[in-house]
Amino acid sequence: MKIKLDISNEHYDEIKCALEERGIVIDDTADFVLSETNSFIDHLTVREKEANERIILSVDEIVYIETFGHSVEVQTQETLYQASDRLYRIVRLLDPTKFLRISNSVVIAKDRVQRITPTLSSKFILTMSNGKSVDVTRSYYYIFKEYFGI
Template sequence: MKVKLIVSAERYDEIAETLLKAGIGISEKSDLILSERNTSINYLIGKKGDVIYRIKTSDISHIESFSHEVIAYTYDGEYRINERLKTLSNMLDPEVFIRISNSVIISTEHIKSIKPALTRKFIITMQNGAVVDVTRTYYYIFKEFLGI
C-alpha cells in the first residue's frame, strides 16, 4: 500500500521512516492521503506537456477545474494537477487560498484588483492578467475573508 504524505517539513522524515518500517510506501500519485491537522502543503506536482514539475504554492495565482482536468496557473504558465479541486482546497493554506466558485481557487496574494459586479458578484484580475469571477454562492464568504 502507498499513501501521499502531507505533513510539516519538520516531521516529514520521522513520519516517513515510521511508515516505511511498517511496510507502507509513500507516493505523490496515491489515492490515500495521510496528513497532519492544520498543515498545508508548500508545493504541488504538476505537468506541463510531458515534463513533471514541483510548483511552489506561493507561485500559484489560481487553480481552475474544467470537467475532469485541474489546471494551476503561475507566471511561468499552466500546469495540469492530478488532485481534485475539493482535495486541493483542503490541502492549501487557508489563510492564503480561497475558493471563489465551484471551479476556481485563488491565491489572495496574487490579486491585482477587485471589481464589484451588479449581481452580487466580484470580478477579480490576478497579477498574471487572468480574470476570474467570484460567484454569488461564494460572494459573502469572499467578502468576509478579505474584510470588505
Template sequence: MIKIRLEVSSEKYHLLKDKFEQKGIIIADDAEYILTENGFHLEKIVCRKGESLFEISTENIIYLESHDHTIYVKTKDDEYSLRQTLQYFESNLPDQFLRINRSFIVNTSKINSITPILGMQFNLHLENNQKLKVSRNYYYQFKDKIGF
C-alpha cells in the same frame, strides 16, 4: 504492498517516511491512502507539464481551475495539471487561497484589484493580467475574507 501519501510538515515528513519504510510501507505521491497532519496546509503541489513532474510552491500559484476532472495550476509563467478535486485543495491550501466559484480557487495575495459588478459579484484582476469572476454563491464568503 501498501502505499500511502504523507501530508505532514517538512520536519515530520522524513521521520515518518523512515519509520513507515522500515515497516515495508511505500511512501508515494500517487498513493490511494493519505496520512494528513492536523492543521496541515500544502506547501507545494506535485503537477505535470507534458510528461514531466514538477513541485510547485503554493506561494507561486495564482489560481487553480477545475475542468473535466483535471485541476490546472496557473503560475505567473506556466500552467500545470493534475488529477484531484477542487474540494481537496479548498481544504488543504493555506489561508490566502479562497474559492470564488464552482471552478476556481484564487490566491488572494495575487489579486491586483477588485471591481464590484451588478448582481452581487466581483471581477478580480490578477497579477498575470487574468480576470476572474466571484460568483453570487461565493460573494459573501469572499467579501468576509477580504474585509469589504
C-alpha cells in the same frame, strides 16, 4: 500499499523513512492520503502539462487553482500545471489565511489579486497578478466581499 504524503517539509523525510521501512510505498498518485492535523501544506505535487514531469511546487507560487470537470489546473505566475488530486482535497490542505474559494471551481491566492471589478449581477471579476481573470460567483459573493471589506 501505496499512500500519498501531504505533510510539512520538516516532518516529510522522517515519516517517509518510517513508512518505507514498514513496506509502504510513497506515491503521489495513490488513493490514500496521509496528512497532518492542524497543519497546512507548504508544497503541492503537480505535473508539468507539456513535459508530464512531476514537480514539487511551493504553495507560495500559486496564483489560483481551477477545476474543469475532473481536471485540476494550478496556475502560477508563468506556468500552468496539472494537479493529481481533487480540488476539495487540495482546499482542505491549504492555509485559509492565504487562499480563498471564490466559486465551486476556483480557489485564489488572496495576495495575488491585482484588480477587483464589480458587475451588475452580484459578481466580481478578479484580475490576478499573472494577468488572467477569474470570476467570483454569486454563491461566494458575500464571503469574498466580507474578506476584502468591500
